[in-house]
Amino acid sequence: MIVLGLESSCDETACAIVEDGRIVRSDVVASQNEVHARYGGVVPELASRAHILNVVPVVQAALERAELSLGDVDGIAVTNAPGLVGALLVGLQTAKALAWVTGKPLVGVHHLEGHLTAIHLEPEPPPFPHLALIVSGGHTSLVRVDGHGKVAELGSTRDDAAGEAFDKGAKLLGLGYPGGAVIDRLAKRGNPKAVPFPRSMTGGEHGADFSFSGLKTALLHHVREHGVPDDQPLADLCASYQAAIVEVLVRKTRRAARRLQLHHVQICGGVAANSGLRDAMVAAGEEDDFRVYVPPISRCTDNAAMIAAAGYHRLARGEHDGLDLDAVPSMPLARSHP
Numbered sequence: 479m480i481v482l483g484l485e486s487s488c489d490e491t492a493c494a495i496v497e498d499g500r501i502v503r504s505d506v507v508a509s510q511n512e513v514h515a516r517y518g519g520v521v522p523e524l525a526s527r528a529h530i531l532n533v534v535p536v537v538q539a540a541l542e543r544a545e546l547s548l549g550d551v552d553g554i555a556v557t558n559a560p561g562l563v564g565a566l567l568v569g570l571q572t573a574k575a576l577a578w579v580t581g582k583p584l585v586g587v588h589h590l591e592g593h594l595t596a597i598h599l600e601p602e603p604p605p606f607p608h609l610a611l612i613v614s615g616g617h618t619s620l621v622r623v624d625g626h627g628k629v630a631e632l633g634s635t636r637d638d639a640a641g642e643a644f645d646k647g648a649k650l651l652g653l654g655y656p657g658g659a660v661i662d663r664l665a666k667r668g669n670p671k672a673v674p675f676p677r678s679m680t681g682g683e684h685g686a687d688f689s690f691s692g693l694k695t696a697l698l699h700h701v702r703e704h705g706v707p708d709d710q711p712l713a714d715l716c717a718s719y720q721a722a723i724v725e726v727l728v729r730k731t732r733r734a735a736r737r738l739q740l741h742h743v744q745i746c747g748g749v750a751a752n753s754g755l756r757d758a759m760v761a762a763g764e765e766d767d768f769r770v771y772v773p774p775i776s777r778c779t780d781n782a783a784m785i786a787a788a789g790y791h792r793l794a795r796g797e798h799d800g801l802d803l804d805a806v807p808s809m810p811l812a813r814s815h816p
């Protein structure tokens with residue numbers, strides 16, 4: 479089954495073609511980083527306009543690279559929630575038009591279900607059930623994954639997402655947008671113990687919930703008092719800031735894996751690209767006897783291959799949506815709590 483996937487929930491316009499939910503025939507991403515960089519964050523109106531410019535060329539490129547025509551496609555998958563509504567609508571409306579002209583089924587995909595499915599495009603995906611840490615620009619959640627489309631949320635952030643903490647920290651330090659990758663790079667040559675940033679909500683009473691807004695405020699106070707450094711002190715500051723985020727993420731994941739006796743853990747979403755997080759989670763897994771799975775960096779950040787794959791699994795279950803499918807800016811991935 480050939481599924482064409484579309485993703486436009488934030489600042490990437492992406493189209494990919496995936497066969498049987500596993501084989502990526504093409505994977506095209508048009509990034510808007512340059513559009514938003516000077517604002518230090520995504521400007522929703524500009525994102526919608528850039529999606530409009532990019533969406534058709536990206537679909538054409540995905541078909542060309544896969545050496546397929548629209549008639550070869552068996553289903554159209556599209557992110558319909560959550561995200562910036564004006565951005566979602568561009569992908570959604572394009573997907574509806576494609577479904578209508580081809581007569582093929584349309585499936586809406588929850589963006590986080592897409593992130594959870596990225597690892598299933600790899601040769602050795604984690605077996606079910608497994609634990610997943612979803613860390614992106616908009617979300618930070620720990621979920622137990624029992625199957626495709628079957629998840630139970632264990633906890634999530636009460637305020638900022640981990641990626642938001644990276645981006646807002648980078649903005650404060652004048653490092654541009656998106657800031658996660660820049661902090662990651664600088665942190666590699668810095669001392670993570672240089673500045674003692676807080677590790678919020680790590681007590682057992684907070685369960686699997688997270689909070690990162692206090693850390694951002696701590697960085698703001700530090701910068702107000704000491705100014706923004708450069709060279710080695712800047713690297714030390716980045717390493718300390720990153721270590722505070724990573725330590726909380728790893729501690730909570732470890733505790734949940736132990737409590738639920740899960741021996742397979744995946745990390746997904748843009749922050750899963752962070753080298754400090756990847757290394758620390760693998761080290762924790764070696765100590766606590768769980769295996770860590772992380773997609774390649776290009777499939778941690780937003781892409782449409784993960785959406786096509788998640789759409790395939792919905793179609794394979796016999797599910798699809800009507801042409802009245804709505805774009806929903808905010809929607810929980812799962813409501814149940816084990």
Ligand code: KG4
Binds near residue numbers: 780
């Ligand atoms: O999943 P994603 O592409 O978009 C959302 O669904 O939000 O995640 C984007 C986030 C941004 O906050 C970006 O700064 C962060 O992922 N990110 C990183 C790294 N690469 C991207 N954060 C930390 N370290 C990285 N290497």
Ligand code: ZN
Binds near residue numbers: 589615748779780
């Ligand atoms: Zn994402």
